[in-house]
Amino acid sequence: MEKNIGISFNNLLTEVIGKDLCNRCGGCVSFCSANGINALEIGEDGYPKYSDQEKCLQGGICYLICPQTKRLEEELKQKFDAKFPIGNWIDVFSARSTDIDVKKVATDGGVVTSLLSYLIESNKIDGAIVSKRIGACGNGPTIATSKEELLETAGSYYSEALHLDKLGSEYKSCFPVIKVIRESAKKNMKKLALVGTPCQIKAIRKMQLMNIVPSDMVIFTIGLFCLQCFTLEDLAKKEFAKLHNICIDDIVKVNIKDKLILNMKSGICIHVPLDVIEKIARPACIACDDFANDYADISVGGIGSDEGFTTVLIRNSLGREIYSEALYKGYIENKHDKCMHEKVESNYLIDIIKEFAIRKKARAQARLNSLIK
Numbered sequence: 120m121e122k123n124i125g126i127s128f129n130n131l132l133t134e135v136i137g138k139d140l141c142n143r144c145g146g147c148v149s150f151c152s153a154n155g156i157n158a159l160e161i162g163e164d165g166y167p168k169y170s171d172q173e174k175c176l177q178g179g180i181c182y183l184i185c186p187q188t189k190r191l192e193e194e195l196k197q198k199f200d201a202k203f204p205i206g207n208w209i210d211v212f213s214a215r216s217t218d219i220d221v222k223k224v225a226t227d228g229g230v231v232t233s234l235l236s237y238l239i240e241s242n243k244i245d246g247a248i249v250s251k252r253i254g255a256c257g258n259g260p261t262i263a264t265s266k267e268e269l270l271e272t273a274g275s276y277y278s279e280a281l282h283l284d285k286l287g288s289e290y291k292s293c294f295p296v297i298k299v300i301r302e303s304a305k306k307n308m309k310k311l312a313l314v315g316t317p318c319q320i321k322a323i324r325k326m327q328l329m330n331i332v333p334s335d336m337v338i339f340t341i342g343l344f345c346l347q348c349f350t351l352e353d354l355a356k357k358e359f360a361k362l363h364n365i366c367i368d369d370i371v372k373v374n375i376k377d378k379l380i381l382n383m384k385s386g387i388c389i390h391v392p393l394d395v396i397e398k399i400a401r402p403a404c405i406a407c408d409d410f411a412n413d414y415a416d417i418s419v420g421g422i423g424s425d426e427g428f429t430t431v432l433i434r435n436s437l438g439r440e441i442y443s444e445a446l447y448k449g450y451i452e453n454k455h456d457k458c459m460h461e462k463v464e465s466n467y468l469i470d471i472i473k474e475f476a477i478r479k480k481a482r483a484q485a486r487l488n489s490l491i492k
């Protein structure tokens with residue numbers, strides 16, 4: 120295991136946050152608060168900072184688990200057999216939810232929401248860490264414990280969600296004994312699923328690798344493909360919006376596939392090429408090299424699939440077991456039953472996921488090279 124002598128949050132301040140590489144996943148703060156150290160907090164700008172430097176134990180765990188440091192990468196790759204360029208996978212599908220209510224609110228085929236509904240309704244998990252909309256442009260983490268709550272959180276929010284910070288505070292809120300009894304009687308949460316971007320999943324995997332609470336509560340991960348995130352405020356920036364004829368108030372749905380797709384109130388659809396939205400990506404996203412969410416149990420995205428379907432990459436036996444059960448119980452359906460069709464489509468789906476993964480890795484390398492110069 121990695122040695123972390125002499126490393127502390129100060130290293131994250133200089134090497135990650137100071138270089139604009141922090142993706143605001145909240146992992147460092149989550150670790151620090153869940154373990155009762157409480158030296159860190161999320162500042163008003165959304166970035167982690169010292170709340171009380173005196174309390175810092177200088178253990179350097181926050182540095183190891185940060186998805187933007189290279190620490191523990193080799194161990195993760197080995198553990199998950201993550202091969203270039205999209206990690207390990209055992210199956211791929213185009214699929215969708217069978218539930219009309221889910222399909223109405225989902226980003227793509229609603230597979231994520233229906234898989235989580237299945238897990239909750241079959242008591243395999245106590246809740247799912249997902250994102251909910253806050254105000255017109257923002258989003259934040261929440262724990263959904265029923266299909267109704269999941270429906271409120273379906274869809275995709277392209278600004279980051281600080282999911283891991285939620286995990287930390289949920290765990291901590293269960294920590295004092297009396298509260299634990301009360302909270303567990305009320306919520307009885309021991310097993311959670313996590314939906315997240317690659318940076319969020321990577322932080323939790325690093326914590327699991329080191330047996331750090333609260334990562335032990337996460338028993339299943341659904342990873343979203345991710346080229347970048349951005350805020351709707353960035354989209355609305357005058358020059359950008361004018362150049363691409365976007366009126367932010369008229370957007371009813373945002374989706375990223377092989378381009379940014381904006382559905383407008385008028386019914387028209389604006390397609391913005393990816394190299395254009397790269398201009399408003401956070402610098403941390405430009406330096407991030409994981410597109411396919413290599414360390415998730417199941418990875419999902421829209422690319423490669425028809426409108427109304429989700430592309431699903433099954434990565435391991437746990438992913439396969441849960442996906443097959445949800446399929447068998449009728450929560451989701453595959454686009455094709457016939458083996459031949461499936462085979463042709465599988466090759467196509469894998470090729471397109473690889474294309475985007477390679478593109479993202481090249482972009483990250485170029486950005487990191489530019490930081491060294």
Ligand SMILES: Cc1cc2nc3c(=O)[nH]c(=O)nc-3n(C[C@H](O)[C@H](O)[C@H](O)COP(=O)(O)OP(=O)(O)OC[C@H]3O[C@@H](n4cnc5c(N)ncnc54)[C@H](O)[C@@H]3O)c2cc1C
Pocket residue numbers: 224225226227228229230231232233249250251258272273274275276277278279280282314315316343344345346347348349374375376377419420421422429430
């Ligand atoms: C920031 C971001 C970038 C993405 N980039 C791509 C891309 O480049 N190419 C591609 O093919 N697909 C991308 N996706 C994935 C895609 O938008 C869909 O989320 C995915 O296809 C699942 O669709 P669904 O209908 O099955 O999910 P749904 O049933 O609609 O469920 C989506 C789930 O994701 C959760 N969620 C939404 N936003 C976030 C967030 N910011 N962080 C964590 N969880 C969140 C929701 O709460 C919900 O549980 C991206 C998603 C996000 C959030």
Ligand code: SF4
Pocket residue numbers: 131135136140141142143144145146147148167181184185186187322
């Ligand atoms: S762990 Fe996440 S929030 Fe903390 S410094 Fe790293 S990227 Fe930023």
Ligand code: SF4
Pocket residue numbers: 142279316317318319345346347348403404405407408409
């Ligand atoms: S590109 Fe996606 S996974 Fe990478 S830092 Fe940005 S939000 Fe996280």
